[in-house]
Amino acid sequence: MAGLSVAVMDGPEGPLTGWGRTAPTTARLRTPTTAAEARAAVRAADGRGLLARGLGRSYGDAAQNAGGTVLDMTSLARVLALDLERGVVTCEAGVSLDRLMKLLLPFGWFVPVTPGTRYVTVGGAIGADIHGKNHHVSGSFGHHVTRMRLLTAAGEEVELAPGEELFDATTGGMGLTGVILDATIALLPVTTSLMSVDTERATDLDDLMQRLEATDHRYRYSVAWIDLVARGGATGRAVLSRGEHATVDLLTPRQRRDPLAFQPRSLPPAPRGIPGGLLRTGTVGAFNELWFRKAPRERRGQLQRIGAFFHPLDGVPEWNRVYGPGGFLQYQFVVPYGQEAVLRSIVEQLSRHGCPSFLAVLKRFGEGGPGWLSFPMPGWTLALDLPASVPGLGPLLDRLDEQVLAAGGRIYLAKDSRMRPQTLAAMYPRLAEFRALRERIDPGGAFTSDLARRLAL
């Protein structure tokens, strides 16, 4: 080994945070460009362990490892194989969904699942077992992964297939089972790069839930943006945005010349040094009001670009800076169908507390996947952003956690930055198995993260 030993590029040591920019901790950053370099880094990791990090879009501390090593996976980003007949791509874990879309759309293929941002890596998408607006039809990301290669604590590369224990522990396993090196993903065929979108307004939460329940099955993609600042009769007013990939016949003659064109545009990034406290219920309420009024009462078949439909916030790079130096957090939970009263009560509590939350997102999940710590389960999921400085936020969210738990629901690990370990354990029945598996395959604790330390994963 001596003559062949691989030196891993020594990165800077600096504080890392998640997308919410809270709770910074410092780790040694390593940037492997090959699987061999990743293996060398795993072997060199000390007692503080190692963790793979993608593009840092998890909101909380999932991609941090205080005092240990963090592998910046974004340079391990080669596309290894592409089957344009069957629509299957094999790529390294650091490849982003943005890159896959740019590469694949011209050939008429789309990623099977996309979250609210294109800037996530394939490794991160598997680690968090992400979901998108099509969960009720297509399930989570892990459902479309047909194989992957995992670098284990022993420094071995293992091939994993769906149905295997380690595969299911790794999808949703938050990077704690090993370093995902590459994966094969089944793609979705499309004929254009545009979306045909139906938009409608809902006057309150009950109206919204009725509309979603009645017609969600007609759409591949469905989501509702709720105004959580509105109170009283307008509590839970929302705009539904649902759609399908447009077919060529829906396009204008001009659009038909290049139906698969994909050139997402973006504005300049949000400036640095935005002070905290700009986002108060007044300013956010005004924004939400404007946004609600701007939405059509009802509009069918509008053609939207992929960026506008799936990733509106990607249009402003580093938008997370608008919350100022105090940072923000995202609260996302799911409660099973039949627990609508709990959902309604939580929306009312958030609205009453006066949380300055920009548009929150409500969606109906379909069947859950086999991932042990995978988040989605059949039910209603609500996600909202909150400035960390909101007074009384900690106790409020602790109370909501209890209500979610009592309703048989759970909180999403990729978003969490503040939960109690006991609450989490009660929400994820397979956590004990997950811990036992880690104990077995990684007795020395080679892989860990701030999230894992905080929640005893």
Next chain:
Amino acid sequence: MMNALGDPQSLLVLGGSSEIGLATARRLVRSRVEVVHLAGRPSPALDAAAQELRALGAQVHVHDFDAAAVDTHETVLGKIFAEGDVDVALLAFGVLGDQEQGEREPLAAAAVAQVNYLGAVTSSLVCAQALRRQGHGALVVLSSVAGERARRSNFIYGSTKAGLDAFAQGLGDSLQGTGAKVMVVRPGFVRTRMTEGMQEAPLATTADAVAEAVVTGLRRGSETVWVPGALRYVMSGLRHVPRAVFRKLPV
């Protein structure tokens, strides 16, 4: 780990029977702290503190720690950090000493400096090294307004706090970028066992108010905390009062 809202899960109190230390521990245990290390000289007050925190549901470990015994700090504190990450280390020990006795007996003055300054220097250096290795954590140092400007009536105590304050600020700067940080807390007159029977200064406060300010400071990621907050403005004025006038002020 400290969560996004600044709530720690583990706490080390140096000066485990300190009233401010206990009041802070109480508050933190009620939010997220599960593990508390109380380091102090064995005493009924220390046992009572441990008992009370256990009753609140915390896992409490008591460690024999003498702030004046500077050569033991590396070993004693090293063991505590070896047991697991410490999210917040609160340096709460200190002695007031007797100003008049200190002026008469230099060794009595040196004993105050030994605990308040030397003991604080060694133990905070040990903590800082451990926090740096962890890549996260906060060292909270209880300084005092008495260190902001020396007063005729308690300059021995005040000078030790002045030294500690300057040291803690520098230590905090040295930790920039390491994930660890130092928060300096400057309370005014605090009504505790230590100050019992003394003439109260204006803007006097309580151990509980200091504890609340510590918790809020952690939440905000503050570097300096005055208790009560108004002292910051009072002291920035007093700092510029000429000596000849200052020594005549009834403060």
